[in-house]
Amino acid sequence: MKKQLKWCLSLLFALFIVVAWQSNSASAVEQDGTLAPANPDRKIEWEGTPYVTDTNPVNAKSRTLSTKSYTDPVIVDISHHQGNIDWAKASKVIDLAIIRTQYGSVLEDRWHKSYEASAKKYNVPFGVYAYHLATDTADAKVEARDFYNRASKDANFYVIDVEEFTSESGESMRAIVNSFVAELRKYTDKKIGLYIANHLYDKLNLDTSKADFVWIPRYGSTKPAYPHALWQFTDQGKVDGIGTYVDLNRLNGVSLSYFTQSTSKPVSNPRYYTSNPKKIATKTVAYEYNSRTFKESAKVKRHPKNMLLDIVAVEKSASGTPRLKLKNGNYITANRTYVVKTRSDIDEYITKVPKKALLRVTQGLYKSTTFSTSTKLKNYSTNSVFTIKDIDYTDGGTPRLKTSTGYYVSANKAYTRSVVNNISDYYYVNPKTIQTKTNVGVYTSVSFANKTRTIAKGKKLQVTAVTWSAAGTPRLKIGTGQYISANKAYVVKK
DSSP states (O other): OHHHHHHHHHHHHHHHHHHHHHHHTTOSBOTTSOBOOSOTTOOOOOOSOOOOEEOOGGGGGGSSSSSSOOOSOOEEEEOGGGOSOOHHHHTTTOSEEEEEEEETTTEEOTTHHHHHHHHHHTTOOEEEEEEOOOSSHHHHHHHHHHHHHHSOTTOSEEEEEEOSOOOOSSOOHHHHHHHHHHHHHTTOOSEEEEEEOGGGHHHHOOOGGGSSEEEEEOOSSSOOSSOOSEEEEEEEEEOTTOSSOEEEEEEOSSOTHHHHTOOSOOOOTTTBOOSOOSEEEESSOEEEESSTTOOGGGEEEEEOTTOEEEEEEEEEOTTSOEEEEETTSOEEEOBTTTEEEOOTTGGGBOOSOOSEEEESSOEEEESSSSOSTTTEEEEEOTTOEEEEEEEEEOTTSOEEEEETTSOEEEOBTTTEEEEOTTGGGBOOSOOSEEEESSOEEEESSTTOOOEEEEEOTTOEEEOOEEEEOTTSOEEEEEETTEEEEOBTTTEEEO
16 A cells, blocks of 8 residues: 555656646746756755855856855756756756656656757766665665666766655665665666765665765755765756756765766676686576676566576676676676575585475584584584575585574585475384384385385384485385385384
């Protein structure tokens, strides 16, 4: 219901904007002679005295509060509120434009494609931003994918605009925005920034370490109180060719080239596989593509977590991002966050999540995938059984079995065995002597493919060993090439 309400409100908002724009489209000048607001629906609070900043050369003396010329690079951020921009004029003033792509997933900015095309035509460097409305981590992934698919691939960078608390799931804004960033990084290696309201910076508690830069709005003459690369200092800027007020921004600690010349982040070798890993396991859900572009239209298959895949080569996208080439000619991400190179003897390990696991030898239970004295909780004896909920990999590609309590045991088949979920219904420790509770078949192998005879109900038998089928079902060995059921419904220990 909350998601439906969000859609309805966003659609009503879009309708309101269209009507309002049509009513004012003849002129962006208000009745008192001032320009229309840069962004009528903004949530940012003023924290100082607002002032008009005029970047036009003919109005040099009125550019700022002082009579000094405005000499900073002209960095604007724009949305459909700016309407039809005269880019022939604006391009002579603007050094960098940051163009809004969407207001959540449900409202795509109706001018962004035109702005992007015009910026490209007039050689104005540009980035793109998305207003964040995600209500939970899953919703954030949807918004991230929509953002990437809608925005121009010529954008130099991406920004997630966080101006309000949107969580409806009980999840923190930190977790939701982290989900957005992580999803976006699956598709691009360009810089990703966070736009964070100065007055909400502490309350939002976003993980800025996940971003490449921070952009903070604080209107007036006082700089933001937190580390930032961009400062949005006014929403009353004047730019030739733009018929409304417009947001203006200043650089802090970086040069303009940080945003305009480096269209892609240099690929960090530790973050990506740049040489063929031969075999990888997916650490999370990962998608297969028929092109190195990783566009939504190129997506052909979904791989679940813990899928093993053979790799034949590493190839790069046009922007230089490594992709792993599969045997079928398709591609999967080379990002180590999502895939891991498996150890060479991976066949000696359990790689499919079993319902239950039985210890073949005494071994430790650990707090993490790193098995060390400091992470060991305690030892468990042979034939201890654990409920397993997942498999996680070490950085070196060794799988560990994650128990239902969140702790780990070895996935090495020499130490641990995958067993059937109803293992408690079977004798899996040698009972030595049993008696049949019903007629029981005798088979030549643990697969129970070839039955040789039937033993009548009430017969006592000596068991020489407990052996196991490939599926993890225990069998009772009563002689050479003779196996019977270990199910307690058919036999009983004597």
